[in-house]
Amino acid sequence: MSDEIPAENAPAGRVPFIEFISPEIRAEANRLLPSRQQRKENLNNLEVHCDAQCGKALARSEIKVCGRCKQARYCSQACQKAHWKAGHKIECGEGSVNDLVFKLAERALAVPKIVEHFWMISIELLELLADASAAGRFAIKVQCKTQPADMMAALRRAMNGENDDANAQVALHYAGFAKVPLGDAPVRTRKAAEAAREKLQAERKDAEGAPVRGDAPVVAYYFVSEQDDTGKDGLLSAAWVLPDWTLAYMRSNPKSLLRSAMFGDKKVPVDMETLTE
Ligand SMILES: [Zn+2]
Numbered sequence: 001m002s003d004e005i006p007a008e009n010a011p012a013g014r015v016p017f018i019e020f021i022s023p024e025i026r027a028e029a030n031r032l033l034p035s036r037q038q039r040k041e042n043l044n045n046l047e048v049h050c051d052a053q054c055g056k057a058l059a060r061s062e063i064k065v066c067g068r069c070k071q072a073r074y075c076s077q078a079c080q081k082a083h084w085k086a087g088h089k090i091e092c093g094e095g096s097v098n099d100l101v102f103k104l105a106e107r108a109l110a111v112p113k114i115v116e117h118f119w120m121i122s123i124e125l126l127e128l129l130a131d132a133s134a135a136g137r138f139a140i141k142v143q144c145k146t147q148p149a150d151m152m153a154a155l156r157r158a159m160n161g162e163n164d165d166a167n168a169q170v171a172l173h174y175a176g177f178a179k180v181p182l183g184d185a186p187v188r189t190r191k192a193a194e195a196a197r198e199k200l201q202a203e204r205k206d207a208e209g210a211p212v213r214g215d216a217p218v219v220a221y222y223f224v225s226e227q228d229d230t231g232k233d234g235l236l237s238a239a240w241v242l243p244d245w246t247l248a249y250m251r252s253n254p255k256s257l258l259r260s261a262m263f264g265d266k267k268v269p270v271d272m273e274t275l276t277e
């Protein structure tokens with residue numbers, strides 16, 4: 001999946017990635033959706049972890065990267081030095097495919113339509129309509145892969161017996177979503193959930209006239225690759241408060257319009273399969 005342009009910014013003739021069918025819900029979603037500028041800020045503010053395993057997380061725009069590979073991230077020079085000695089000098093290079101998966105998965109988090117779909121999927125997977133408290137007991141493991149961005153070109157190459165072009169453009173592919181007891185999720189994922197819950201509590205305290213959302217479900221996610229089922233110990237973890245309208249939407253009309261390079265546009269139920277292509 002490539003970065004998709006949300007409805008309000010889409011050039012004429014382009015179909016948005018996900019469109020809500022119910023007009024009221026769509027209006028509400030559009031009202032709440034961040035602007036392009038805000039999405040950029042979202043990505044900059046995304047908390048990322050220091051690769052030296054010191055336990056610190058900083059905003060993406062503030063963390064320093066290894067000057068050579070531009071992949072490894074550090075909170076400080078001390079951590080960079082320690083990590084270099086601990087083995088980064090051997091693995092520092094162009095960046096593996098594994099890293100690419102995480103890079104793409106991270107960029108996808110700045111696309112609100114994709115995040116919304118995660119929300120919807122978590123409502124299904126954790127059965128939050130029946131019991132919203134399940135959000136506090138489970139995390140969601142998102143299995144990520146890369147696949148050729150241009151499927152037809154890749155098929156042609158395969159049929160001609162050509163070797164797979166290592167430089168061919170790849171797209172992110174969500175291969176599956178799994179429900180994992182929160183206690184079994186990586187520490188970073190649990191911390192992300194905790195931080196989101198604390199933030200929610202704090203917001204509830206100083207919100208004047210705003211709706212009380214103290215018991216809104218907070219869902220934690222972590223992203224893993226085929227090579228590493230822990231996703232480098234939850235290196236890419238996220239936790240979101242589910243907005244009320246997502247639950248209302250799933251209660252009334254759990255369908256999305258999906259745009260697919262292979263199958264065109266289709267209305268599909270929101271479920272674990274709808275983001276897998
Ligand atoms: Zn550090």
Ligand SMILES: [Zn+2]
Pocket residue numbers: 066067068069070071072088092093
């Ligand atoms: Zn490096």
